[in-house]
Amino acid sequence: MLVDAFARSPSPMVITDARAPDNPIAWANDAFLQATGYAADEIVGRNCRMLQGPATDRATVDRIRNAVRAAEPISVELLNYRKDGTAFWNAMTITPVSDAEGVAFFYAAQADMTHVHQMEVTMRGTNDQLERLVSARTHDLSAALEQKTALLHEVDHRVKNNLQVISSLMLLKARRTPEGEARDALQSMAERIGALSTAHRMLYSEGDITHFNLGDFAAEFLADMNAGLDPDHLRVEADVEPIAVAAAMAAPLALLIHELTANALRHAFPDAREGRVSIVARRNEGGMHLTIRDDGVGLAATPPNPAGFGRNLVEMVVRQMRGTVAWSDAGPGTTVEIDIPLQPAA
Structure with a gap:
């Protein structure tokens, strides 16, 4: 019954005689004959190497040979050739079958891959x-x-x-x-x-x-601004982080920083008063915090200027960037605190 089941199996199967010289084929089912194109009398008594050809991988053949010598099971895929010379990929599992005297047969179940x-x-x-x-x-x-x-x-x-x-x-x-x-x-x-x-x-x-480096701009701006000042009388200092902001914000930020700095230099130090203006910018969770501070006379001591619009310009630019601005007397001087939302850093 077992032999009949193997013979009727749709999977190619072959048995070789381990005790005969050169381990020849002893039996093959019809599926094996159909897969290879040989008749039974053309393969029985011959070694399975007859299916190998010019493109068969020699390293895989060596692995099969070593497993047979050691009587160990092995599963491989090997390029084989049919009787008519056409190649096919043969996936096979070779298993030794032993009796009381040792290995008697090798059984190979195969599949066309x-x-x-x-x-x-x-x-x-x-x-x-x-x-x-x-x-x-x-x-x-x-x-x-x-x-x-x-x-x-x-x-x-x-x-x-x-x-x-x-x-x-x-x-x-x-x-x-x-x-x-x-x-x-x-x-x-x-x-x-x-x-x-x-x-x-x-x-x-x-x-x-796509981005504008605020720190680099501050360095350029500081150099240009201080070039026109007497260093023994007035100076502008900057401590600005290298914050990358969207290129579309370059012009509004440049205008904002210039306006606040220029206004401080123009109004906070009357009568040749000495002083300092500082620009500080830090990135925070919400975006950027900008502080412009001077040690001048302060907001209360600055006379109103009906023709000026610097403060209005600053507030308009801050609103444009969806930020907030707060003005306060610093005692001495004036402090302007600005918060501007920024997109998350890349």
């Missing part, structure tokens, strides 16, 4: 094609991004140049305007435009067009 290997080849081809498509698409996107970056850099460069021209024209006009409110207004507007020009200059020089 050619379709699995063909599928793997197809999948590799598909994966290779997908990788080529992804690589080509990535190259196109990178080229488009480089083009966009170059364009934005060029825009920032041209805006910076135009702002510098406008600032220079306003300064020239201010020099030719008699002293008074009109001259002061022209001078102030030229300085504000200069601050915006500095922001665009930094955006043009940055590799990352």
Whole structure:
């Protein structure tokens, strides 16, 4: 009954005689004959190596040979060849069968795995094609991004140049305007435009067009501001973290810092009073905290200026950035505390 079950099995099966010279095939079922294309009388008495061919992996053959010599079971996949020369992948499990005298037979159950290997080849081809498509698409996107970056850099460069021209024209006009409110207004507007020009200059020089480094801007701004001051009389100091903010916030922040610093220098130190203005910026959980502080005469001692709009400008810019601003007397001087929400750091 067992032999009849093996003979009728749809899985190829073969038994070799371990005690005969060269371990020849002693029996094979019909499924094995159909899989290999041989008749029973063509294989009985021959070693299974007859199914090997030019592309059969020699290392796998050596593994089978060593397992047979050691009478140990083994499972492998091996490229075999049918009678007509066509190749197929043969998954086999070889098991020694022993009796009282030792190993008598080797029993091999087999399965044609050619379709699995063909599928793997197809999948590799598909994966290779997908990788080529992804690589080509990535190259196109990178080229488009480089083009966009170059364009934005060029825009920032041209805006910076135009702002510098406008600032220079306003300064020239201010020099030719008699002293008074009109001259002061022209001078102030030229300085504000200069601050915006500095922001665009930094955006043009940055590799990352999407962010603006507030710490680098503060260093540039500090150098420009102190260049026009008597260091023994007035000075501006900055302690600003290298906070990366969105590029869209560059101009509002530049205008905000300039306006508060310039107003402090202009109004907090009358009658040649000596003093200091400090700029401090820290990142916090909600975004950024900015403090502009001076040790001047304070808000209460500053005469009202009906023609001025510095404070209104500051509050308008802060609202634009969805922030809050608080003014207070520092005793001595004035402190301006500003909180601005920022996107989470990358």
